[in-house]
Amino acid sequence: MTTEIDMTALAVFSFFFVLVTVMGFVAARWRRPKTLARIDEWGLGGRSFGTWITWFLVGGDFYTAYTVIAVPALVYAVGAYGFFALPYTIIVYPFVFLVMPVLWKRASDLNYITAADVVHGQYGSRALELAVAITGVIATMPYIALQLVGMAAALRALGLQGEIPLAIAFIVLALYTYSAGLRAPALIAFVKDIMIYIAVIAAVALIPLKLGGYANVFAAADAAFKAKGSGGLLLEGNQYVAFASLALGSALAAFMYPHTLTGIFASKSGNTIRKNAVLLPAYTLLLGLLALLGYMGHAAGLKLATPNDVVPALFKTLFPSWFAGFAFAAIAIGALVPAAVMSIGAANLFTRNFWKAYVNPQVTEAGEAGVAKVTSLVVKIGALLVILFLPTQFALDLQLLGGVWILQTLPALVFGLYTNWFRAPALLAGWFVGFFGGTYLAWSAGLKPLYAVGLGGAPVTVYIGLLALAANIVVACVLNALLPAGDVAKAPAKV
Amino acid sequence: MPSSPNGYLRWLLIIPYIGLLWVPFYNRLEPELFGFPFFYWYQLAWVPISSLLTWIVYRSMRHDD
Numbered sequence: 001m002t003t004e005i006d007m008t009a010l011a012v013f014s015f016f017f018v019l020v021t022v023m024g025f026v027a028a029r030w031r032r033p034k035t036l037a038r039i040d041e042w043g044l045g046g047r048s049f050g051t052w053i054t055w056f057l058v059g060g061d062f063y064t065a066y067t068v069i070a071v072p073a074l075v076y077a078v079g080a081y082g083f084f085a086l087p088y089t090i091i092v093y094p095f096v097f098l099v100m101p102v103l104w105k106r107a108s109d110l111n112y113i114t115a116a117d118v119v120h121g122q123y124g125s126r127a128l129e130l131a132v133a134i135t136g137v138i139a140t141m142p143y144i145a146l147q148l149v150g151m152a153a154a155l156r157a158l159g160l161q162g163e164i165p166l167a168i169a170f171i172v173l174a175l176y177t178y179s180a181g182l183r184a185p186a187l188i189a190f191v192k193d194i195m196i197y198i199a200v201i202a203a204v205a206l207i208p209l210k211l212g213g214y215a216n217v218f219a220a221a222d223a224a225f226k227a228k229g230s231g232g233l234l235l236e237g238n239q240y241v242a243f244a245s246l247a248l249g250s251a252l253a254a255f256m257y258p259h260t261l262t263g264i265f266a267s268k269s270g271n272t273i274r275k276n277a278v279l280l281p282a283y284t285l286l287l288g289l290l291a292l293l294g295y296m297g298h299a300a301g302l303k304l305a306t307p308n309d310v311v312p313a314l315f316k317t318l319f320p321s322w323f324a325g326f327a328f329a330a331i332a333i334g335a336l337v338p339a340a341v342m343s344i345g346a347a348n349l350f351t352r353n354f355w356k357a358y359v360n361p362q363v364t365e366a367g368e369a370g371v372a373k374v375t376s377l378v379v380k381i382g383a384l385l386v387i388l389f390l391p392t393q394f395a396l397d398l399q400l401l402g403g404v405w406i407l408q409t410l411p412a413l414v415f416g417l418y419t420n421w422f423r424a425p426a427l428l429a430g431w432f433v434g435f436f437g438g439t440y441l442a443w444s445a446g447l448k449p450l451y452a453v454g455l456g457g458a459p460v461t462v463y464i465g466l467l468a469l470a471a472n473i474v475v476a477c478v479l480n481a482l483l484p485a486g487d488v489a490k491a492p493a494k495v
Numbered sequence: 496m497p498s499s500p501n502g503y504l505r506w507l508l509i510i511p512y513i514g515l516l517w518v519p520f521y522n523r524l525e526p527e528l529f530g531f532p533f534f535y536w537y538q539l540a541w542v543p544i545s546s547l548l549t550w551i552v553y554r555s556m557r558h559d560d
Contacts, residue, residue, distance in 0.1 A: 090515060097549050244516040277553075285539065285543075
């Protein structure tokens with residue numbers, strides 16, 4: 001790829017970037033509450049978002065800039081296996097439909113802001129609350145850092161080298177998130193998602209025309225995989241279980257993250273969430289088509305330094321520069337929305353489950369909002385420093401582990417919505433086994449998400465997150481049955 | 496739970512899991528559709544199907560929250 005600065009593309013890019021920056025600051029006045037100095041106003045938008053705002057917000061926050069770059073990159077590199085993102089983002093919604101309205105109701109009735117609030121209210125255990133909170137924060141941090149990787153890919157394609165443009169974009173983001181809270185990404189998400197839809201629909205409609213149709217795109221990819229001797233249009237026999245278990249494990253983990261839960265808790269009602277479980281798959285369709293850009297990269301005969309360049313390079317080579325600028329702006333803005341929501345989710349956890357729990361239990365509502373605002377700044381600057389000073393691979397490895405980790409909070413968070421049988425010590429032991437066992441397996445597999453399990457016959461490769469979750473649940477059930485019943489199960493407590 | 500899904504219809508939501516997690520159903524090239532190998536259009540087709548099933552369950556519920 002050439003790295004000269006294309007002025008037309010840069011002008012279009014700058015226009016949209018300035019537009020969303022203004023929107024980010026104006027958002028503090030949008031749907032204005034009496035005060036923003038309460039954590040449920042700053043950090044959850046007052047729990048007032050209806051169907052459409054939630055659709056844009058969760059869509060903008062779940063299908064991130066990194067997704068837009070990384071999914072086609074994986075499909076470009078390995079073929080069918082990279083497509084697991086599609087079944088993953090389909091089967092996540094029946095789960096959301098059934099579970100998340102129940103979780104929302106619990107949180108709304110008892111004024112919970114975070115997953116760890118829900119767990120503390122259910123089990124009255126500070127230790128389990130802390131485990132869930134820490135898991136949430138450390139799983140989110142590398143995810144924020146990866147949004148920067150997505151943004152950097154778009155900036156590089158514009159010819160903006162070096163770290164200063166990235167740092168400026170992120171600091172601007174940090175400032176308006178500080179002032180407007182969740183209202184900022186919610187408002188920006190409208191622009192971001194519409195831009196992404198336009199860019200992707202144009203790409204999947206027009207690029208194949210230039211490349212001789214979809215049949216030709218698939219044939220070119222097939223030829224490239226055969227020439228390379230790895231990857232392919234179909235899964236190998238030994239990839240079936242890996243593909244399915246990655247899809248299932250990722251789907252169960254997706255709505256355990258602080259940023260997705262923030263979108264859930266910010267909804268107006270359980271029904272808003274159910275409607276979104278019906279409507280959000282529109283983004284999945286987009287993601288499935290977007291993934292095919294990986295194959296279009298082969299058909300266009302791109303020569304890439306890294307697979308992560310496949311999407312920017314396609315736009316750059318096949319579209320006029322004004323449209324390339326538009327698409328790169330969509331990707332860069334696409335990084336801002338999830339990064340903002342992630343930092344808010346992490347800040348809410350820190351404030352409620354560490355600051356209020358250990359440092360200042362008497363903190364006022366305004367004090368909570370103040371701590372959360374400052375924490376969101378610290379979190380974003382931390383992620384920026386990680387990307388500037390540590391190798392990108394570090395963030396990638398941590399994000400992969402983050403998926404394994406966050407999945408281990410599912411039993412503590414979800415089981416209590418349906419049964420009072422479980423008690424904190426058993427769930428904590430299950431979390432411990434899942435968290436450290438999963439980390440060990442991933443580590444011993446060379447920081448890969450898959451582990452080969454020998455079951456007598458040929459080993460079966462399974463997603464480590466799912467293996468760890470199984471161990472987690474077994475340990476929790478067995479210990480809960482064995483441990484003497486301590487205090488009587490009590491109704492969830494109001495915070 | 497007054498707003499829980501209808502007991503029987505709720506089981507419709509398990510169908511996407513079966514259709515997508517049993518890979519041997521769809522790990523092949525033929526039949527193609529609009530140039531898309533079966534593996535790809537089959538999975539893409541599950542997006543509207545899954546959404547439709549969810550909508551059917553949604554419609555069967557009382558919405559009082």
